[in-house]
Amino acid sequence: MKSFFFASFLALATGAAAHLETYASCAALEILHSKKLMYPRDTQYNVTNENYFDVASVKRPACIFLPESAKDVSDAIRILRITKTKFALKSGGHMPGEFTNIDGGVLIATERLNTLKWAENDSVLQVGPGIRWGPVFDEAATKGKVVIGGRLKVVGVAGLLVGGGISYVAGEYGFSCDNIKGFEVVLADGTITYASETRNKDLYKALRGGTSNFGIVTRFDMDTYDLPIGYSNIGMVVFNPAPGVDFKPAFMDALADFVVTGSAADVKSGAIITVTRVPSRGMSLGMMSLWRSEPVANATTDTPDVFKKLVTIPGQHSANNLPLNVVANTFGSQESQGDGGIQLHLHNTFRTGSYIADKDLILEIEQIHEEEFATIADVAGLSATITFQPITQNNIRVGASKRGGNVMGLENRLKAGDDRHFMWTEQFAGWALDADTARVDQVQKNIYNRAKAAAQKRGLWDDFIYLNDAATDQAKDVFPAFGEKNHMFLKSTKQKYDPTGVFTNLMPGGFKI
Numbered sequence: 001m002k003s004f005f006f007a008s009f010l011a012l013a014t015g016a017a018a019h020l021e022t023y024a025s026c027a028a029l030e031i032l033h034s035k036k037l038m039y040p041r042d043t044q045y046n047v048t049n050e051n052y053f054d055v056a057s058v059k060r061p062a063c064i065f066l067p068e069s070a071k072d073v074s075d076a077i078r079i080l081r082i083t084k085t086k087f088a089l090k091s092g093g094h095m096p097g098e099f100t101n102i103d104g105g106v107l108i109a110t111e112r113l114n115t116l117k118w119a120e121n122d123s124v125l126q127v128g129p130g131i132r133w134g135p136v137f138d139e140a141a142t143k144g145k146v147v148i149g150g151r152l153k154v155v156g157v158a159g160l161l162v163g164g165g166i167s168y169v170a171g172e173y174g175f176s177c178d179n180i181k182g183f184e185v186v187l188a189d190g191t192i193t194y195a196s197e198t199r200n201k202d203l204y205k206a207l208r209g210g211t212s213n214f215g216i217v218t219r220f221d222m223d224t225y226d227l228p229i230g231y232s233n234i235g236m237v238v239f240n241p242a243p244g245v246d247f248k249p250a251f252m253d254a255l256a257d258f259v260v261t262g263s264a265a266d267v268k269s270g271a272i273i274t275v276t277r278v279p280s281r282g283m284s285l286g287m288m289s290l291w292r293s294e295p296v297a298n299a300t301t302d303t304p305d306v307f308k309k310l311v312t313i314p315g316q317h318s319a320n321n322l323p324l325n326v327v328a329n330t331f332g333s334q335e336s337q338g339d340g341g342i343q344l345h346l347h348n349t350f351r352t353g354s355y356i357a358d359k360d361l362i363l364e365i366e367q368i369h370e371e372e373f374a375t376i377a378d379v380a381g382l383s384a385t386i387t388f389q390p391i392t393q394n395n396i397r398v399g400a401s402k403r404g405g406n407v408m409g410l411e412n413r414l415k416a417g418d419d420r421h422f423m424w425t426e427q428f429a430g431w432a433l434d435a436d437t438a439r440v441d442q443v444q445k446n447i448y449n450r451a452k453a454a455a456q457k458r459g460l461w462d463d464f465i466y467l468n469d470a471a472t473d474q475a476k477d478v479f480p481a482f483g484e485k486n487h488m489f490l491k492s493t494k495q496k497y498d499p500t501g502v503f504t505n506l507m508p509g510g511f512k513i
């Protein structure tokens with residue numbers, strides 16, 4: 001009771017707009033788990049609350065709960081449900097926007113759910129949702145294994161996995177979520193359950209792309225594979241390094257070759273290739289982290305065919321034969337770096353589009369991106385990146401073939417006799433000041449709208465929205481694009497596992513079905 005009044009007083013004193021039920025929930029959690037419940041007065045509250053990729057995610061929860069087990073999560077869900085308290089769920093906190101925090105409610109942050117445990121004769125690595133990819137890759141490597149996760153070590157595990165997941169080896173292994181053997185999940189009524197190919201099959205499918213609509217994942221049981229040692233090239237090409245010199249045409253030509261045909265023809269290849277603009281420095285550059293799951297005799301001289309064009313463009317290139325975990329731990333490896341190694345900004349945003357992969361369309365979209373960002377070059381601390389991510393037919397088919405397939409429905413977009421592939425754009429922008437947010441958002445939208453129109457004109461538009469790269473206003477379009485059948489399946493699965501809408505009504509953040 002003392003805690004209850006203290007918490008109420010404190011929240012009022014700190015100006016947090018919270019309701020009585022929130023104070024009751026915080027107090028109840030404090031009674032049950034005093035060392036795991038943080039108020040604004042606690043140092044840990046600020047550490048957790050400020051550890052987000054985008055400043056828009058930093059809010060003022062009345063208290064933060066840091067569960068250490070599935071049972072703790074279950075306790076929290078039961079309390080929040082009974083008291084009808086609003087809450088938010090954060091794992092790595094990398095999704096830009098307001099998905100993962102809440103003003104005046106309870107924030108559940110999974111950072112202490114950081115299990116890394118081997119199971120099933122070392123064929124499965126059990127991974128807690130609060131961990132990041134770096135330690136996961138490192139643990140897998142201790143046994144000469146790799147899991148199919150993300151591409152940067154600093155990024156969170158849970159959001160990426162329940163939203164799909166693109167890795168360097170997606171072309172060969174499918175999406176990251178296709179490589180999860182089972183999920184331990186806390187459901188809306190507080191039940192701790194397991195979803196796999198043989199238990200709660202519907203939930204298992206729904207969690208592979210359906211994100212936080214069904215429960216809180218407290219453990220991912222991940223398939224492991226032999227750790228590949230392969231060709232890696234991390235590089236950078238400044239487009240205009242000197243007056244009269246322009247490497248952009250060559251870079252875009254090579255990028256488009258990889259995205260449209262190269263990646264599909266060579267299933268062992270994967271990459272992040274971006275065009276990055278830093279208007280304050282009047283600079284545009286191409287950045288790349290190239291991977292091929294086979295080593296070469298001499299990485300400096302023997303470039304795999306699929307990357308030859310990219311690597312011969314003058315710039316900085318660091319080519320090596322490396323284990324895949326080392327590549328993930330190298331590119332964009334500092335927490336202070338965002339996509340492509342540009343210094344982290346206060347504000348970060350994503351926006352994504354999907355297209356049939358096509359060279360002329362890539363060139364046109366890149367041009368649109370340049371023109372649009374030129375109109376706001378004065379925005380303080382602005383950097384902008386566009387990534388063209390190849391999504392090959394093999395990537396989609398492999399995913400669909402694993403244990404009943406994920407729920408994204410991409411295989412239904414493949415047409416007999418059409419051997420073209422998809423490409424997903426990821427428009428990233430970072431900037432310094434609140435005052436510029438509306439201008440940056442507008443430019444991001446303009447690029448998307450113009451790119452869509454250009455693609456429609458060429459008959460290359462595709463309406464899929466990749467959840468993990470989506471802007472907040474794109475959230476509503478994510479699940480309808482899974483196809484009517486899959487969308488209906490998600491709705492009925494939601495009704496079965498969360499009939500009262502705990503993860504919809506009480507947890508307002510996130511992508512809703």
Ligand SMILES: Cc1cc2nc3c(=O)[nH]c(=O)nc-3n(C[C@H](O)[C@H](O)[C@H](O)COP(=O)(O)OP(=O)(O)OC[C@H]3O[C@@H](n4cnc5c(N)ncnc54)[C@H](O)[C@@H]3O)c2cc1C
Nearest residue numbers: 091092093094095129151156158159160165166212217510
């Ligand atoms: C620098 C950077 C690099 C990236 N690189 C890649 C990449 O290579 N490949 C790729 O596919 N994506 C990439 N992404 C996108 C990334 O997948 C998403 O940002 C993802 O949401 C990150 O996961 P997270 O744990 O940080 O999620 P959070 O931001 O914590 O959460 C995102 C969503 O997941 C939900 N969620 C979180 N935890 C759980 C849980 N335990 N159970 C159920 N739902 C949960 C949240 O409620 C929220 O809706 C990158 C992002 C950044 C910022």
